Amino acid sequence: MFNVRTKEIYLAGESLEEDSRRIRKLNESLEDVISKLSTLSGMEEVVKSLRTTGDQLVEEKDDFDKMAQALIRISQCYDRCEDRLAENIEMSSQVYKAEKASLFKTDKANETVWSLLR
Numbered sequence: 001m002f003n004v005r006t007k008e009i010y011l012a013g014e015s016l017e018e019d020s021r022r023i024r025k026l027n028e029s030l031e032d033v034i035s036k037l038s039t040l041s042g043m044e045e046v047v048k049s050l051r052t053t054g055d056q057l058v059e060e061k062d063d064f065d066k067m068a069q070a071l072i073r074i075s076q077c078y079d080r081c082e083d084r085l086a087e088n089i090e091m092s093s094q095v096y097k098a099e100k101a102s103l104f105k106t107d108k109a110n111e112t113v114w115s116l117l118r
Contacts, residue, residue, distance in 0.1 A: 013071030020064040
């Protein structure tokens with residue numbers, strides 16, 4: 001049977017959110033370093049390089065946020081869809097009465113066939 005493990009998808013999204021928070025904290029630390037290095041002479045190239053790295057960290061953090069939100073939403077949407085399908089199945093469980101069909105032109109032949117099928 002086909003099985004989607006939505007719990008694992010949801011947890012992966014939460015893990016990405018945690019990684020995003022760690023990247024944000026690293027970027028804050030990097031900004032502090034850049035701020036202190038900016039006051040020193042001869043550090044312009046180092047500061048420029050660190051700013052580029054900081055910009056890359058921000059982009060990575062944004063990507064992690066987007067992926068995390070997508071995984072969490074996919075998990076939630078799939079769960080809601082399964083719930084709706086289950087509700088629809090429960091509500092639409094109808095019993096259909098079997099209709100007698102004629103297989104042959106004569107009633108006697110039809111009765112014989114139906115008696116064999118029962």
